[in-house]
Amino acid sequence: MRCDACPREAVIDQPYRGAHLCGSHFGDSVWERVRREMHRQLPRFRGGTVAIALSGGKDSSVALATAQRYFARRPNVRLVALTVDEGIAGYRPGTIRAAAELTARLGIEHTIVRASEALGVSTDEGARLLPGTVPCSFCGVWRRQLLNRAARDAGADVLVLGFNLDDLAQTILMNLARADLGRLARMAPHRYRAPGLVPRIAPLAQIPEREVFLYARQSGLPFDHGECPHAPAAARNVFREVVWRLEEEIPGTRHALLRTQAALVRSLGATEGGGPAACVDCGEPATGERCRACDYLRLARNPLMGAARS
Numbered sequence: 001m002r003c004d005a006c007p008r009e010a011v012i013d014q015p016y017r018g019a020h021l022c023g024s025h026f027g028d029s030v031w032e033r034v035r036r037e038m039h040r041q042l043p044r045f046r047g048g049t050v051a052i053a054l055s056g057g058k059d060s061s062v063a064l065a066t067a068q069r070y071f072a073r074r075p076n077v078r079l080v081a082l083t084v085d086e087g088i089a090g091y092r093p094g095t096i097r098a099a100a101e102l103t104a105r106l107g108i109e110h111t112i113v114r115a116s117e118a119l120g121v122s123t124d125e126g127a128r129l130l131p132g133t134v135p136c137s138f139c140g141v142w143r144r145q146l147l148n149r150a151a152r153d154a155g156a157d158v159l160v161l162g163f164n165l166d167d168l169a170q171t172i173l174m175n176l177a178r179a180d181l182g183r184l185a186r187m188a189p190h191r192y193r194a195p196g197l198v199p200r201i202a203p204l205a206q207i208p209e210r211e212v213f214l215y216a217r218q219s220g221l222p223f224d225h226g227e228c229p230h231a232p233a234a235a236r237n238v239f240r241e242v243v244w245r246l247e248e249e250i251p252g253t254r255h256a257l258l259r260t261q262a263a264l265v266r267s268l269g270a271t272e273g274g275g276p277a278a279c280v281d282c283g284e285p286a287t288g289e290r291c292r293a294c295d296y297l298r299l300a301r302n303p304l305m306g307a308a309r310s
């Protein structure tokens with residue numbers, strides 16, 4: 001198969017737009033979509049600090065490298081990479097090594113936050129203390145809070161996340177299936193700065209997961225391929241499978257899910273604008289009286305509370 005734009009051999013097909021591209025035109029097409037999303041999600045950004053959540057996997061590594069390229073000619077923009085070490089044996093150490101290698105190579109400031117120090121509990125410990133709970137439920141909540149705190153401490157104006165098109169389509173479908181319109185409305189990209197929350201953007205929103213992988217490989221970025229040992233228990237796996245099947249049968253479904261979310265957020269505008277309150281335990285933003293991170297921390301410290309509630 002030839003590239004649609006030149007006589008070279010195609011390295012990838014894009015069924016959602018009926019295209020085939022060679023390595024060079026593929027690289028251009030990824031960059032162009034990221035550049036456009038950056039521009040769309042971060043309008044009127046005059047300068048300041050941009051934090052990038054860097055796990056050391058392919059997605060956040062591409063997010064960091066493309067953010068550096070996007071802001072390359074803006075000396076008034078400071079980039080800082082933030083990595084959360086949730087404390088997951090056999091998985092996190094490798095990704096942290098890759099993150100450190102990438103930031104050293106790109107010359108970007110790098111901060112690592114350890115859950116065991118910041119919260120007093122790691123994800124592995126949480127999994128032992130809460131055997132009936134899927135680890136991703138508290139791990140994701142804790143990570144989000146630690147990232148927000150670290151971004152705020154770094155004086156960040158915005159936090160870049162490496163979510164790709166597949167990740168976002170899965171999250172949208174999960175929130176729809178759970179009738180969780182609140183969370184659907186709070187998904188990145190954020191247009192408003194809610195009290196205590198650093199707005200998050202997702203510049204890889206238009207890039208399918210396999211294209212992010214190919215782009216990372218093609219660009220020679222160091223990243224870790226490891227899979228978290230807790231991942232097989234995640235509810236997301238079912239939605240990953242469903243989105244994958246839908247996309248195969250009906251190319252363009254992932255993009256349509258993104259448009260569905262955007263249309264719903266527009267009609268739910270009041271929900272997104274409503275700022276969160278402060279958690280009674282830690283003072284971080286919370287949608288209820290106590291934030292979900294503290295809910296899980298209390299359960300981990302006293303698992304009997306969970307048994308009594310269920």
Ligand code: SF4
Binds near residue numbers: 123136228234
């Ligand atoms: S797969 Fe789940 S437990 Fe593992 S790092 Fe991700 S959210 Fe945490």
Ligand SMILES: [Zn+2]
Binds near residue numbers: 004005007021
């Ligand atoms: Zn080409």
Ligand SMILES: [Zn+2]
Binds near residue numbers: 282290293295
């Ligand atoms: Zn709290």
